[in-house]
Amino acid sequence: MLSSPQGFVAPSWLDAIAKVQLGHWPTPLERLPRLTKELSGPQLWVKRDDCSGLATGGNKTRKLEFLLADAINKGADTIVTYGAVQSNHARQTAAACAKLGLECHLLLSQRVDWKHASYNNNGNVLFNKLFGANIHILALDEFEQRQADILTDLAAQNKRVYQIPPGGSNALGALGYVMCLAELEWQCKEMMMSLDQIIHASASSATQAGLIFGAGALGSKVDILGINVFHPDPSTLTSRIEKLLGQMSAQFPDSKTSSDLPININHAYFGEAYGKPSQAGLDAIKMVAELEGLLFDPVYSGKALAALIDQINLGNFSQHENVILLHTGGAASLSAYVDAF
Numbered sequence: 001m002l003s004s005p006q007g008f009v010a011p012s013w014l015d016a017i018a019k020v021q022l023g024h025w026p027t028p029l030e031r032l033p034r035l036t037k038e039l040s041g042p043q044l045w046v047k048r049d050d051c052s053g054l055a056t057g058g059n060k061t062r063k064l065e066f067l068l069a070d071a072i073n074k075g076a077d078t079i080v081t082y083g084a085v086q087s088n089h090a091r092q093t094a095a096a097c098a099k100l101g102l103e104c105h106l107l108l109s110q111r112v113d114w115k116h117a118s119y120n121n122n123g124n125v126l127f128n129k130l131f132g133a134n135i136h137i138l139a140l141d142e143f144e145q146r147q148a149d150i151l152t153d154l155a156a157q158n159k160r161v162y163q164i165p166p167g168g169s170n171a172l173g174a175l176g177y178v179m180c181l182a183e184l185e186w187q188c189k190e191m192m193m194s195l196d197q198i199i200h201a202s203a204s205s206a207t208q209a210g211l212i213f214g215a216g217a218l219g220s221k222v223d224i225l226g227i228n229v230f231h232p233d234p235s236t237l238t239s240r241i242e243k244l245l246g247q248m249s250a251q252f253p254d255s256k257t258s259s260d261l262p263i264n265i266n267h268a269y270f271g272e273a274y275g276k277p278s279q280a281g282l283d284a285i286k287m288v289a290e291l292e293g294l295l296f297d298p299v300y301s302g303k304a305l306a307a308l309i310d311q312i313n314l315g316n317f318s319q320h321e322n323v324i325l326l327h328t329g330g331a332a333s334l335s336a337y338v339d340a341f
């Protein structure tokens with residue numbers, strides 16, 4: 001059995017699946033006392049996956065532990081992955097590849113309409129350069145052709161390529177968030193508190209699918225609310241999660257978990273577009289930085305934070321609940337969004 005120094009033991013079916021160690025586990029579960037007081041709200045907590053220990057942290061570390069173990073077991077020496085220019089997934093993949101001695105290619109699409117010089121040069125892009133990744137910034141209309149050319153070129157060099165989908169979001173990557181749910185259940189038990197509500201930013205879907213599947217596998221009653229920050233039509237997110245749950249149920253029969261599980265999504269905090277800061281998100285980031293000394297980003301975790309604050313103000317959480325904001329990271333992009341502040 002794999003266990004963290006503090007005594008967390010993963011469910012045995014999950015423990016049997018290969019992982020590489022990239023992060024620091026368990027991530028802390030901390031109270032937000034000043035925010036709780038300010039909002040006169042339920043008991044607020046933050047699960048610090050922004051402190052996952054890899055290259056300023058974030059939710060991709062857990063996924064990459066499974067994905068890169070699979071890549072290495074399949075004999076890969078080169079990783080190709082995808083994202084927007086300021087992708088946090090790309091940055092964590094670049095760091096993990098550096099740590100594991102793998103060649104890394106990042107195919108970053110110019111899908112975000114944020115025309116400030118820092119967007120293309122600072123934040124995650126700067127870190128990707130430091131990690132020695134091969135960065136390919138591609139316009140949307142040339143993406144498919146350039147992708148095909150890059151893959152052909154790598155094959156001609158006899159590279160053994162393993163491709164990771166955007167956000168590390170497939171059934172294997174989602175296991176990272178099954179692990180997170182198990183860790184949270186264990187932490188809450190240790191702290192003698194009930195695990196009532198989780199709220200988090202949701203985009204490529206595997207964080208939410210993993211949490212939902214984990215709750216199903218463990219028989220947890222926790223309510224999981226995903227805040228859509230990526231899909232203009234939220235039904236796309238729901239169907240992606242449904243599909244992933246089906247794939248997980250089929251791929252991991254030892255979990256004895258059906259894919260028929262509740263999916264809760266809120267689209268009200270999406271703002272104008274993916275990658276465009278919203279005023280509510282910026283206000284929330286500033287408020288919680290000043291109240292709790294925590295950093296959130298305007299693309300993902302800041303929009304989840306805005307949702308948390310608004311949902312409390314609307315009275316949508318019971319005063320008796322423990323509400324946990326899953327901090328999925330993203331602050332590495334703050335310097336790329338300096339013009340928003």
Ligand SMILES: Cc1ncc(COP(=O)(O)O)c(C=O)c1O
Nearest residue numbers: 088203204205207300328329330
């Ligand atoms: C900081 C941050 N939070 C949340 C998410 C959303 O996670 P997922 O793509 O698994 O839905 C991402 C994804 O890129 C992210 O970078």
